[in-house]
Amino acid sequence: MQRPTHEIVSLSERAFLLGALAEGLRGDGRGVLDMRPVHIRLGPSSGAAEATLGDTRALARVSAELVEPFADRPTEGSFAMSVELSPMASGAFEPGRPSPEAIALSRVVERAIVKSNAIDLEALCVLPAKHVWAVRCDVTVVDHCGNLLDVCALAAAAALRHFRRPYVRVLHSEQGEATSVEVCAADVEEPEHLALRHMPLALSFALIAEDGFSTPLALLDGSEREEAIASGSLSVVLNQQGELCALHKSGGVPVGAEQIRECVQAAQLKFRALAKALDEVLNEAKKSLASSAPPSARTGEAATRQPPSR
Amino acid sequence: MAAGDAARSPGEGELVVVGPSKAVAQEGELVYPGDRITFGATAPPLVMLGAGVLREEGHVIASKAGILRFDAAERRLSVEADQRRYVPALGEHVVGVVVEKLSEEYRVDLGCSSPAALPVLAFDGATRRNRPNLHVGSLVFARVVLAHKDMEPELSCAAPVGVMSKDWMTGQSLFGELKGGTTFRCSLAHARSLAADDRPGGELLALIGEHVPFEVAVGANGRVWLNAGTVAQLVAIQTVVSRAMDAPAEQRARIVADALARR
Amino acid sequence: MARASATAPSSARPGRHEFLSPEGLRADGRRQAEIRRFICKLETTDGRADGAAFVAQGNTHVAAAVHGPQDPSGSTRKMAHDRAIIVCELAMAPFAMGEWNPRGPSDRMLTEIAAMVEAVFEPLVLTHLYPGSQIVIQLRVAQVDGGLRCACVNAATLALIDAGVAMRDYACACTVGHVQGTLLLDVSAVEDGAGAELSVAYLPKVQRIALTHLSAAIPADELGEMLDLAIGGCKQVYDALDGHVREHMRLVAAGYGGSNAGF
Numbered sequence: 001m002q003r004p005t006h007e008i009v010s011l012s013e014r015a016f017l018l019g020a021l022a023e024g025l026r027g028d029g030r031g032v033l034d035m036r037p038v039h040i041r042l043g044p045s046s047g048a049a050e051a052t053l054g055d056t057r058a059l060a061r062v063s064a065e066l067v068e069p070f071a072d073r074p075t076e077g078s079f080a081m082s083v084e085l086s087p088m089a090s091g092a093f094e095p096g097r098p099s100p101e102a103i104a105l106s107r108v109v110e111r112a113i114v115k116s117n118a119i120d121l122e123a124l125c126v127l128p129a130k131h132v133w134a135v136r137c138d139v140t141v142v143d144h145c146g147n148l149l150d151v152c153a154l155a156a157a158a159a160l161r162h163f164r165r166p167y168v169r170v171l172h173s174e175q176g177e178a179t180s181v182e183v184c185a186a187d188v189e190e191p192e193h194l195a196l197r198h199m200p201l202a203l204s205f206a207l208i209a210e211d212g213f214s215t216p217l218a219l220l221d222g223s224e225r226e227e228a229i230a231s232g233s234l235s236v237v238l239n240q241q242g243e244l245c246a247l248h249k250s251g252g253v254p255v256g257a258e259q260i261r262e263c264v265q266a267a268q269l270k271f272r273a274l275a276k277a278l279d280e281v282l283n284e285a286k287k288s289l290a291s292s293a294p295p296s297a298r299t300g301e302a303a304t305r306q307p308p309s310r
Numbered sequence: 311m312a313a314g315d316a317a318r319s320p321g322e323g324e325l326v327v328v329g330p331s332k333a334v335a336q337e338g339e340l341v342y343p344g345d346r347i348t349f350g351a352t353a354p355p356l357v358m359l360g361a362g363v364l365r366e367e368g369h370v371i372a373s374k375a376g377i378l379r380f381d382a383a384e385r386r387l388s389v390e391a392d393q394r395r396y397v398p399a400l401g402e403h404v405v406g407v408v409v410e411k412l413s414e415e416y417r418v419d420l421g422c423s424s425p426a427a428l429p430v431l432a433f434d435g436a437t438r439r440n441r442p443n444l445h446v447g448s449l450v451f452a453r454v455v456l457a458h459k460d461m462e463p464e465l466s467c468a469a470p471v472g473v474m475s476k477d478w479m480t481g482q483s484l485f486g487e488l489k490g491g492t493t494f495r496c497s498l499a500h501a502r503s504l505a506a507d508d509r510p511g512g513e514l515l516a517l518i519g520e521h522v523p524f525e526v527a528v529g530a531n532g533r534v535w536l537n538a539g540t541v542a543q544l545v546a547i548q549t550v551v552s553r554a555m556d557a558p559a560e561q562r563a564r565i566v567a568d569a570l571a572r573r
Numbered sequence: 574m575a576r577a578s579a580t581a582p583s584s585a586r587p588g589r590h591e592f593l594s595p596e597g598l599r600a601d602g603r604r605q606a607e608i609r610r611f612i613c614k615l616e617t618t619d620g621r622a623d624g625a626a627f628v629a630q631g632n633t634h635v636a637a638a639v640h641g642p643q644d645p646s647g648s649t650r651k652m653a654h655d656r657a658i659i660v661c662e663l664a665m666a667p668f669a670m671g672e673w674n675p676r677g678p679s680d681r682m683l684t685e686i687a688a689m690v691e692a693v694f695e696p697l698v699l700t701h702l703y704p705g706s707q708i709v710i711q712l713r714v715a716q717v718d719g720g721l722r723c724a725c726v727n728a729a730t731l732a733l734i735d736a737g738v739a740m741r742d743y744a745c746a747c748t749v750g751h752v753q754g755t756l757l758l759d760v761s762a763v764e765d766g767a768g769a770e771l772s773v774a775y776l777p778k779v780q781r782i783a784l785t786h787l788s789a790a791i792p793a794d795e796l797g798e799m800l801d802l803a804i805g806g807c808k809q810v811y812d813a814l815d816g817h818v819r820e821h822m823r824l825v826a827a828g829y830g831g832s833n834a835g836f
């Protein structure tokens with residue numbers, strides 16, 4: 001029944017939230033390092049996912065099209081990410097050009113995925129210098145109740161792992177030269193998953209300092225109310241390999257180096273649960289896909305085809 | 311007035327709803343936009359049209375989906391919708407946040423389309439020299455004294471006629487600044503339920519009160535202020551209210567007892 | 574203070590595995606934990622700006638101007654009743670990255686960096702001293718050779734000092750690169766392109782970190798070491814920057830009759 005507060009936070013409420021934190025409690029009864037309940041839903045079509053953290057909700061949709069590669073990288077596909085803060089998510093969001101907040105969100109997630117080489121861009125090449133896949137992931141925030149980055153990254157990760165692009169057959173000329181490509185429909189050839197090396201997930205802390213400058217307290221997964229009184233945030237993006245894919249603290253209240261290390265350690269612990277939740281949902285989807293596939297339509301060859309191994 | 315293909319003929323003074331789905335509705339039943347509402351049997355008596363009903367071509371028509379209410383004492387007909395956006399109505403009690411301080415008035419955010427004005431002297435016993443000093447961000451509990459679609463709403467913290475007024479200095483007046491505590495938001499229907507002793511929300515608050523003493527001010531604008539002895543109690547009450555509100559009635563007592571027994 | 578390194582980014586382009594020679598020298602002759610030549614100037618304009626500065630960190634050159642505290646009229650951003658708002662406008666010369674690439678005002682990278690600069694100085698500037706006003710930081714990037722974010726922060730710090738805007742501390746920024754397993758301080762574009770770059774803005778007197786930004790993945794267990802190295806770099810930047818401010822103020826103060834004793 002609780003509704004997000006899109007108005008200014010009253011002095012009483014601010015004092016209450018700070019007073020509760022002084023006793024190690026958060027306004028909604030969570031502990032300092034507790035996340036809100038996570039839900040991930042996949043489908044209905046491949047590459048669509050919805051992630052929620054408490055009441056914050058984002059939809060992600062992955063799509064791919066065959067394009068001509070950039071001249072300087074003839075064997076690489078591309079990946080682009082965009083986050084839309086839909087006005088339906090919060091009265092504070094306006095339609096039209098993406099706000100600096102939306103740009104920051106999409107850039108942090110995109111960089112964490114691309115620069116950590118999570119997607120094998122060379123595996124997106126179909127015919128060098130002619131046809132490569134341009135993959136894009138569009139995330140729409142539909143309900144803003146705090147901690148957008150984590151939800152956007154989670155939705156994007158789920159959608160990218162769920163996505164299957166059509167199988168492409170390369171046609172050869174009589175001389176054995178690759179000449180053109182043919183995109184196969186899903187009922188002719190089994191679509192393929194993207195070649196992913198790993199998938200980063202974000203864990204963000206709201207930094208709450210009593211006067212906006214004193215040493216802050218870091219709260220994992222800040223709610224909208226907490227973010228309204230927070231003086232900054234620290235986002236830690238990690239992957240299964242124990243790599244730090246982004247460490248995003250864009251100004252705000254300064255923190256000590258030791259506190260950053262502590263946040264990264266706390267995030268590493270929480271990462272496992274989050275990654276496990278995502279794995280379970282994806283395994284479930286894989287199982288139901290396997291059971292629903294009519295065996296007659298799929299040849300044995302297509303069923304065993306795996307994404308190109310590294 | 312024809313009751314259409316009424317399943318049964320309405321009794322004296324009973325409300326009749328003519329819609330695609332239903333012929334006769336009792337007070338407290340659901341109506342939908344476009345449903346025609348008439349009084350059965352006798353000629354339509356004089357009624358006041360509240361929120362969610364409007365007169366069109368001689369008929370009274372529901373304009374919102376919600377529960378049909380008829381206040382027999384005030385002869386006021388209204389539809390209670392589960393909306394979240396507040397539209398000020400005369401006499402309602404609201405919880406607002408001061409957003410601006412001007413020399414003659416405070417501007418107060420109620421969550422409605424425009425901020426409301428609260429004159430600096432609209433407190434019992436307030437004078438130019440001696441009046442409450444609110445700040446930007448202060449919470450106030452006030453009543454709506456002017457609500458017109460073309461004008462910005464006006465609030466007052468003075469006691470209405472018929473209620474014993476207490477000087478604001480005593481700190482015991484019904485309206486005024488809400489110090490300490492915290493607020494949460496809920497839908498307007500939930501707020502009305504919390505404010506009524508005989509509805510589930512009011513019963514829930516009474517149930518919580520059996521475990522923990524606390525103060526509450528329910529604003530018709532969907533903002534509820536709570537205060538209790540300790541921060542931990544406040545956190546517990548707030549979570550229990552939001553959890554129990556949507557739970558079935560028979561589980562409420564257990565949810566409340568589980569959450570508050572330890573406090 | 575950093576030793577001068579006059580190598581242009583285009584010359585002596587190192588191949589793979591040559592970012593640190595066996596003697597512990599980098600392509601431009603620096604050691605591992607050494608920042609590039611840091612040149613800065615205050616009061617670079619006699620024009621309308623209230624403060625101006627120029628920073629060159631190696632071959633990354635940024636000019637900054639500060640207007641304000643001034644009336645926020647005309648700004649699209651909402652003013653705050655109790656403090657000043659900080660607005661950063663960042664533009665880059667079309668040739669700054671080496672190739673002709675004009676970037677419009679809606680460029681995603683520039684928007685992101687401008688928002689970061691605003692957020693770094695928001696808590697650092699004593700904004701509550703200038704309620705209802707805005708402070709505009711104009712940044713112009715002439716050329717980029719790695720560490721753009723850091724040069725922007727350093728230039729903004731100097732321009733704010735020149736404008737006499739009240740601040741709690743300096744913000745000094747420096748990058749540290751993780752290139753082929755080795756950590757290099759204050760990386761150039763070539764070094765950054767071969768690995769990951771961590772930008773850190775540090776407040777030397779408060780001894781806390783205002784900004785971190787990582788450009789690519791690094792092993793999480795090496796973060797601590799990188800942060801320590803980056804803070805060391807920020808301190809080197811601080812020494813250079815602070816030394817120049819003191820020198821500048823000594824000259825200026827002599828002009829209006831200040832004593833040297835205090836500096």
